[in-house]
Amino acid sequence: MRRVLNTLRDGVGFDTLLVIVALTYLLLFAGLPLIYNVVISFQHVDIFSLGTLFHPSAGWENYTAIFTDPLARTVLVNTIVFTLASVALQFTLGFAVALFFDRQFPGAAWIRGLFLAGWVMPGLVVGVLWNWLLSGDFGVINYVLEALGIIDDPIFWRSDVDYSLFSVILANIWYGMPFNMILLSVGLAAIPDDLYEAAELDGANVWQRFWTITLPMMRATIGAVLALGIIFTLQQFDLFAAITSGGPAGSSTVAQYWSWQLSFREFDFGRGAVISVLMIVVVLAVALIYVRSTRAETRL
């Protein structure tokens, strides 16, 4: 007994204990729900049978239902457009702003910190904010565009099938840009100044320094930021709920929103789970890229 206590206090036992605690947590609160989600994607689950542990098996029925659903195509395209456009622009703008603040002018760190104000806001609040900006009748965006003579009649951003997805993308870029910017700033700050000085003496101009020093030195950070950006964008729900509710006519419905609609609006939990499962596969693939890119760090 003494031996057990001793090893727990300062031996291998303590390490093992810590690992077991972490693993138990993961299994209980991440592993089980994940597996349960896969299980119900093969079952018929509705609002009445939700409380029971066992449900009638559905085979591949839920899957075929999703793939043959008339909305499936729209949702797939929307999800891809939403994710790619959001991540690409969040990243590019974030990188540009990070490079700008890396110049270390007076107050740079302080102003950079202010950018985080947007990011720490709850998504629903950001959504409401953008509702005002995008509003068809009294929105600032319409006002500016009209004043500049770009449009003649107000655009009803949130309720026009041509603009609804675009509205959410716009809000999401604004929402996610600071996070990209901060992570990229950290990466930039980690590049020693003397590398740039050496490159400058070797004859590199600003562009050459960016392409041959900054970008390759940032590879790991960029990989991580892009992977996290994709994962976070696939998790974005609040903005859809606040701005368009996936409408009109599904024109701004993306996979994660559809999954929620199926489960909690139509109470078809099996089909909702199918979409979750498909998204898990995508996220796992992206996470794999993330893990690999953080491992491949080449720092001196």
Place this chain on the structure above:
Amino acid sequence: MTPQIELIDVNKHYGSFHALKGIDVTIPKGQFVALVGPSGCGKSTLLRSIAGLESISGGTLKIAGEVMNKVPPRKRDLAMVFQSYALYPHLSVRDNLTYALRLRGVSKAERARAAEEVAAVIGLGALLDRRPAELSGGQRQRVAMGRAIIREPKAFLFDEPLSNLDASLRVRMRKEIRAIHDRLGATSVYVTHDQIEAMTMADHVVVLRAGVIEQQGPPLDLYARPVNRFVAGFIGSPAMNFVPATVVEGGGAVRLDAAGGAEVAVAGRVEGGRRVIAGIRPEHLDIVGADTPGAFALTVGAVEPTGSVTYVSSDDEPEILLVADGATRVRTGDRIHVAIAPERVHLFDPESEAALG
């Protein structure tokens, strides 16, 4: 012939801090110049000003006859070896060496050939495919050297390139750098706080203190004829003894405040009765017999044998150090007699610290 690098009344301010004050240095083509001085005296600032990494606040900087004050570093055609080496961590040794060539659009085959050539010079042939992280400190230093010499620049700038190496490697690299300089017929500016490095490597030594050039010239001139007490104490190892003294009537000798008021003959002409500081290099004091003319007596304080030489210090305040033959057998408390040639005694003004006589 136009000098390769010319600094005329160069000044540098960091805000209200005056880091370089009226620097005048002329470096002919092919010369190896060392900038020495204590930490914070402005050596790196001066070197970085030449490179263009710092802009100068006043004066003129010419490289190969052209004014460079406003020219960006990449157009100055200088190569620099950084104290940190600043190797590109994401590139192989080969790509590190040929980075500048790649920027200039030199073909891949040409670059490969140049890399082989330089690798042979710096002795890195087998390591061309490694990343900097996979090299030892000495090997990284060589890559940094190779990256500089592959370009055949107008001048080489070194900022304490050997300070991260161990003592024996430092001594070896000293020789190698100088040999490469000679082989290429290069012009080099070498920053170091180690005066031995400066003395052994350079043709011309510039001693800086607090942003001011105290003295410049060939190393042995600085050793033999320091213009002030600072240079006298900075150049030479172990450092010169400074003993307050009074010049005796007639001016041919000084009476030391130490060593029981011993009189030491001097060559410099200074009027009698004047207070001075006598500068005596430890290696110029010889242990002699008691009856030798001009000898004076010291009581031994500490003895430090190193094998090749033995450091003997007197029990005076301040102590007088001398370097004796390694076979010398003296013990603490012994009375010894020492002598110095009159022309080797330096005299300095106690107030201005300038050399006298």
